[in-house]
Amino acid sequence: MTNLIYGIHSVDSAVRSNHVDQLFVCQDRNSEKMGRIIEIAQKNKIPVSFMDVQWFKRSFSDNSHQFIAASSKKESFSKLSLEDFLADATKQHFFLILDEVQDPHNLGACFRIASAFDLSGIIVPKNNSVGITPVVSKVASGAVNHIPFFSVTNLSRTIDLLKEHNFFIYAADGYSELSIYDQSFSGNVALVMGSEGKGIRRLTKDKCDLTFSIPMSGSIESLNVSVATGICVSEIRRNLK
Known part of the structure; x- marks a missing residue:
């Protein structure tokens, strides 16, 4: 089973x-x-x-x-294709894109974040990504049952599809000199977060419209992907117009 x-x-x-x-x-x-x-x-x-x-x-x-x-x-978990989902042009959408995140605990936590901040859905590439497993469902604490989840064959083409529907694509990148706290957010948006070890792949990052980082002043230089996702999603949702 x-x-x-x-x-x-x-x-x-x-x-x-x-x-x-x-x-x-x-x-x-x-x-x-x-x-x-x-x-x-x-x-x-x-x-x-x-x-x-x-x-x-x-x-x-x-x-x-x-x-x-x-x-x-x-x-x-997949009643609609992403294309069908995007056909509803009456809603403002906010998607989370996870680029090859493989830890089920991180995906489960991201489901809870998506539920807490009313995201439109989570998008992942089919290859090298964790899907919905028993551990993911357990950590998500029920969120997998109402947050749409799209596992796509080609993430780059999916980002192009989002852009065709007037999405602005943001990426969280620790090397960016731009702070998330200096950005304004409006319309349809998607946030790309990278994998636990490698971050966002170059081809994926090149497709994004803007990259930003989370300013940190302590001794720790990086955050767990689900923690970073929570910070970014909260800030975008707070300022989204």
């Missing part, structure tokens, strides 16, 4: 959104929260299976499952 998600918050969100095929709960564990999730699943006609403790031990490497899991519907 490659699409297994787990943890109270992730499963609760997925069940409420009717994005699961089957619910698994431990027959030896009980809680008010778990009972409510079972009730919602039954209301949504989602099959509920009661498993023993050993099933959870075999299925997961640690106890972060909280004795509840669900198999997710694959199509729930």
Whole structure:
């Protein structure tokens, strides 16, 4: 079951959104929260299976499952193509582009950021990028169920597509002499963040309209990609007109 998600918050969100095929709960564990999730699943006609403790031990490497899991519907993460999504010209869009981010914890955290700041979606290249895994779903705490996720074949062409729809493409680059705090933001925007080790690829960076950095005065010279994403998204959203 490659699409297994787990943890109270992730499963609760997925069940409420009717994005699961089957619910698994431990027959030896009980809680008010778990009972409510079972009730919602039954209301949504989602099959509920009661498993023993050993099933959870075999299925997961640690106890972060909280004795509840669900198999997710694959199509729930990609109902629309990006082209179809962009056809709605009545909305102002703000996309997050992650260039070859491979750590599932970082992607999960970025989903939570995207949810907190009402982003239009997350775009990643298909190759050399983490997709939506059980760990991503767990860290995202339900955000994968309502933030559109687009895995694209060619990121450069996707950026060109965004530009055709009047997007301005920003990139966070630690080497840029321009500060994010000196920029103004308006219209449709996309923010590109680089991978954990290599940053943004040169071809991707060349496609961007403007690069900026996050000024830092302490002894640490770089930030975790999800931390940097949170800072940049917050600042853009605060000033976006």
